[in-house]
Amino acid sequence: xxxxxxxxxxxxxxxxxxxxxxxxxxxxxxxxxxxxxxxxxxxxxxxxxxxxxxxxxxxxxxxxxxxxxxxxxxxxxxxxxxxxxxxxxxxxxxxxxxxxxxxxxxxxxxxxxxxxxxxxxxxxxxxxxxxxxxxxxxxxxxxxxxxxxxxxxxxxxxxxxxxxxxxxxxxxxxxxxxxxxxxxxxxxxxxxxxxxxxxxxxxxxxxxxxxxxxxxxxxxxxxxxxxxxxxxxxxxxxxxxxxxxxxxxxxxxxxxxxxxxxxxxxxxxxxxxxxxxxxxxxxxxxxxxxxxxxxxxxxxxxxxxxxxxxxxxxxxxxxxxxxxxxxxxxxxxxxxxxxxxxxxxxxxxxxxxxxxxxxxxxxxxxxxxxxxxxxxxxxxxxxxxxxxxxxxxxxxxxxxxxxxxxxxxxxxxxxxxxxxxxxxxxxxxxxxxxxxxxxxxxxxxxxxxxxxxxxxxxxxxxxxxxxxxxxxxxxxxxxxxxxxxxxxxxxxxxxxxxxxxxxxxxxxxxxxxxxxxxxxxxxxxxxxxxxxxxxxxxxxxxxxxxxxx
Numbered sequence: 001x002x003x004x005x006x007x008x009x010x011x012x013x014x015x016x017x018x019x020x021x022x023x024x025x026x027x028x029x030x031x032x033x034x035x036x037x038x039x040x041x042x043x044x045x046x047x048x049x050x051x052x053x054x055x056x057x058x059x060x061x062x063x064x065x066x067x068x069x070x071x072x073x074x075x076x077x078x079x080x081x082x083x084x085x086x087x088x089x090x091x092x093x094x095x096x097x098x099x100x101x102x103x104x105x106x107x108x109x110x111x112x113x114x115x116x117x118x119x120x121x122x123x124x125x126x127x128x129x130x131x132x133x134x135x136x137x138x139x140x141x142x143x144x145x146x147x148x149x150x151x152x153x154x155x156x157x158x159x160x161x162x163x164x165x166x167x168x169x170x171x172x173x174x175x176x177x178x179x180x181x182x183x184x185x186x187x188x189x190x191x192x193x194x195x196x197x198x199x200x201x202x203x204x205x206x207x208x209x210x211x212x213x214x215x216x217x218x219x220x221x222x223x224x225x226x227x228x229x230x231x232x233x234x235x236x237x238x239x240x241x242x243x244x245x246x247x248x249x250x251x252x253x254x255x256x257x258x259x260x261x262x263x264x265x266x267x268x269x270x271x272x273x274x275x276x277x278x279x280x281x282x283x284x285x286x287x288x289x290x291x292x293x294x295x296x297x298x299x300x301x302x303x304x305x306x307x308x309x310x311x312x313x314x315x316x317x318x319x320x321x322x323x324x325x326x327x328x329x330x331x332x333x334x335x336x337x338x339x340x341x342x343x344x345x346x347x348x349x350x351x352x353x354x355x356x357x358x359x360x361x362x363x364x365x366x367x368x369x370x371x372x373x374x375x376x377x378x379x380x381x382x383x384x385x386x387x388x389x390x391x392x393x394x395x396x397x398x399x400x401x402x403x404x405x406x407x408x409x410x411x412x413x414x415x416x417x418x419x420x421x422x423x424x425x426x427x428x429x430x431x432x433x434x435x436x437x438x439x440x441x442x443x444x445x446x447x448x449x450x451x452x453x454x455x456x457x458x459x460x461x462x463x464x465x466x467x468x469x470x471x472x473x474x475x476x477x478x479x480x481x482x483x484x485x486x487x488x489x490x491x492x493x494x495x496x497x498x499x500x501x502x503x504x505x506x507x508x509x510x511x512x513x514x515x516x517x518x519x520x521x522x523x524x525x526x527x528x529x530x531x532x533x534x535x536x537x538x539x540x541x542x543x544x545x546x547x548x549x
Contacts, residue, residue, distance in 0.1 A: 034390070034392060035392075036390060036392055036466075037392050037393070037468075038464070042464075043466075043467055043469065043543060045064075045543060046464060046492040046543050047062065047063065047064065047492045048061070048063070048064055048067040048068055048544075049061055049062075050068055053500075056502065056503040056509065057500050057502050057503070057520075058515035059500070060498050060499070060500045061492070061493055061498065061499050061500070061540065061544060061546075062493060062495075063291065063495040065290055065291065065495040066495045066496075072495065072496050072497065072523050072524065073283065073286050073287045073495040073496040074283045074496065075087065075088020075282055076088060076089040076282060076285070076289075076324065077286075078093060088282055090255055090279075091156070091159035091259060092253075094156075094285065095156045095160075097323065097324040097325075097326070098119065098323040098324065098329075099120075100326075101326025102119060102300065102323070103326070104119050104120070105117060105118055105119055106122065106152070106329050106331065107303075107328065107330035108149050108330075108332075109305075109348050110332075111347070112346070117149050122153060124241075125153045125157075126157045126160060127246075127248070128241045128242070128243050128245040129153060130158070130160045130245075131161065131245040132240050132243070132245075133157065133158070133161060133163055134161045137190070138189075138191045139164075140163065140164045140166055140189035140190055140191075141154065141158050141164070141165055141190070142165075142166035142184060142191070143166070143167060143168065144168040144180060144192065144193070144195070145193060145194065145215060146170055146333035146335065147331045147332055147333055147335035148331050149331060150215045151310050151331070152319075152329075152331070153241070158259075162251055162253050162254075164257075164259060164260070164261055164275075165259065165260050165261065166187045167261065167262050167263075167311050168184075168263070169183075170309055170336075171309055171338075174266075177271075180199060180203070181203040181204055181207055184207040186273055187261060188208050189209065190208070191209070191210065191211045191212070192204070192209055193215065194212065195214070195216075196214040196217075201232070201234070205231070209232050210231075210232065211233045212232055212233070212234045213235055213236075213240060214234060214235070214237060216237065216238065218238075253278060255278040255279050256279060258275035259280075260276045260280075260313075261273060261275050262274050262276070262311075262313050263454075264455070265422060265428075267424055272454060275527060275528070276457055280525055281317070281457050283458075283496045284456070284496065284525040285317055285321055285324060286496065287458055287459075287494045287496030287497070287525055288317055288318065288321050288458045288459065288494065289321050289324070289325070290495045290496075291494050291495055293465055296415075296416060296446070296465050297325065298326075298352065299325060299327065300325070300326035300327060300328075302328065302352050303327065303328045303330055303349065303350045303351050303413070304327045304330065304350060304354075305329075305330045305332065305350035305353045305354075306318065306331070306353070306354050307332075307341055307344045307345070307354060308335060308336065308339070308354055308355055309337065312356075313452075313454065313457060314420050314452040314458065318354040318418055336356075337356045337359070338356070338358055339359050341353070341362075341408065342408055345411055345414070346409065346411070348411070349412065349413050350413065351413050351414060352414075352416045352417075353410075353414065353416075353418070354418045356419065356429075358429045360419055360435075360439055360447075361429055361431065361435065363408050363439075366408075367406065367407060367408060367442050370406035371405045373403075376404075376405040379403065379404065380438075380441060383396070383441045384437055384438075387437055387440055387441060388437070388470055391466070391468060393440055393445065393446060393468075394441060394444070395444055407442050408443060410443065414443055414445045415446065416445060416448065417439070417445055417446070417447040419431070419447065419448070419449055420449070420450040420451060420462075421449070421450070421452070421490065422452055422454075423451050423452065423453040423460065423535075423536055424453065430486065430487035430488075431449060431487065431488060433469065433471045433488040433489075434470060435488075436449055437468065437470055448463055449488055449490065450463060450490055450491060451490035453521075456521060456527070457525040457527070458494065458525055459494050460499070460521055460534070460546075461491050461492060461494060461545070461546045462490070462491045462492075463489070463491030463545070464492070467491065471488065471489065487548050489541055489545045489546065490545065490546045490547060492544055492545055492546070494525075496524055496525045497521050497525060497526070498521070498522055498523060499519060499521050499546065500520050501515050501539075501540065502518045502520050502533070503518075505537055507537050514539055514540050514541065515539065516539045516540075517537060517538070518533055518535070519538040520532070521534060536548070
């Protein structure tokens with residue numbers, strides 16, 4: 001009773017509806033909320049910074065995995081003959097780990113056909129080819145092959161039999177790029193392993209080659225591709241590997257001698273020829289293995305597909321990581337810088353891919369072009385909000401799948417995408433953080449962006465797997481004036497390296513906007529002197545991530 005009046009509560013359909021809406025707005029978000037993939041505060045400090053610095057240099061930055069006072073990552077930590085000690089390993093150990101940890105096969109994908117290769121059969125081919133190369137006295141072997149099993153067999157045959165491997169670019173080059181014959185003259189290999197009919201053999205006269213081993217498709221092997229060609233002898237790959245050989249596993253190697261030789265991009269009118277030792281390559285593999293969180297590491301359950309070409313050292317290092325982790329490696333000959341990602345992934349349905357920025361940008365633009373309806377952009381906006389504000393990859397709902405736009409068809413199992421900007425390479429297509437956010441939503445997987453350089457085995461710096469932040473895009477220096485391009489940050493330095501910035505081009509380490517200068521890297525993954533100036537200007541962001549200045 002209130003002042004003689006009786007207060008009566010009456011509920012009807014409208015009242016119940018309003019209560020349900022109120023509960024839905026206030027309660028359901030709390031009940032259904034999920035934790036972010038990583039606590040946001042963990043992204044505010046991503047490097048270990050030295051307390052002192054030299055004049056005209058920034059402080060040295062290291063990975064959180066290897067703080068100052070701890071040794072940089074340099075090896076695989078394999079068991080050794082001595083008790084309570086480990087050894088770093090060499091390139092041969094990558095294949096041995098693939099045999100030990102893997103599921104006993106590799107995949108070769110050609111169109112819609114998947115061919116399984118028994119790893120024991122490939123091991124026999126490795127020793128047959130390696131022994132043949134040793135018997136003919138090969139001092140250096142060059143490979144000009146697509147992403148296929150023959151490429152890996154040649155790689156490990158050279159490793160097992162202590163023969164330096166020269167990796168030639170295998171995709172269409174710019175008009176001003178040197179010809180393969182010019183690169184051969186510079187590297188001076190004795191033997192070239194190439195696809196039959198891919199290169200005009202007449203150009204190789206005068207290059208110093210003694211023998212060419214031609215990889216020929218089964219349907220054409222009966223045509224007889226072997227025979228002399230002037231001073232150069234031609235033999236068929238299938239005939240070489242068909243011969244049985246007794247394996248030589250205890251061959252002593254000079255781990256500091258050149259083992260892998262690559263050619264860098266054209267910078268300032270010059271192309272570097274860079275020599276990597278076994279120690280350099282293994283340090284790059286170990287560094288990439290360590291930097292991943294435990295839940296995201298390569299595992300035997302993964303299917304790894306290198307979409308970019310194996311002539312790119314960054315892609316090759318990821319392939320070595322997959323092999324040494326026991327992952328199932330699938331090779332597709334269409335792989336390359338401008339490969340079609342959907343076509344490459346169509347048959348094999350990978351869980352991890354390594355792809356070029358150019359290929360990812362093409363698929364991002366294609367997918368954006370399919371968002372024709374208003375609700376397509378609305379769905380995408382909400383999913384970008386989930387990514388940015390809630391810190392997790394949006395997997396979609398029944399409603400979004402019902403009204404969805406055309407997403408990339410990559411098999412549905414994809415969980416990690418690795419991509420890297422070529423530092424100092426004007427031909428490399430950079431990605432900004434908004435591009436990366438789009439790609440994470442399109443693929444429904446984590447996209448890991450990094451920085452690579454032709455003088456470093458593996459990534460120089462790499463974003464945290466769970467770093468989904470959108471940052472203001474930074475304009476790239478020294479790029480084409482016709483097209484304005486921007487670039488996301490590259491994350492912290494990897495555990496095998498340390499980085500400092502040296503004053504250059506008017507940039508200083510004590511500027512008001514943070515340390516800027518030429519990027520100087522040191523560590524075992526660096527070829528040659530283990531310290532190299534990368535030739536471009538970088539900047540340290542407050543949280544300890546590297547970006548272009």
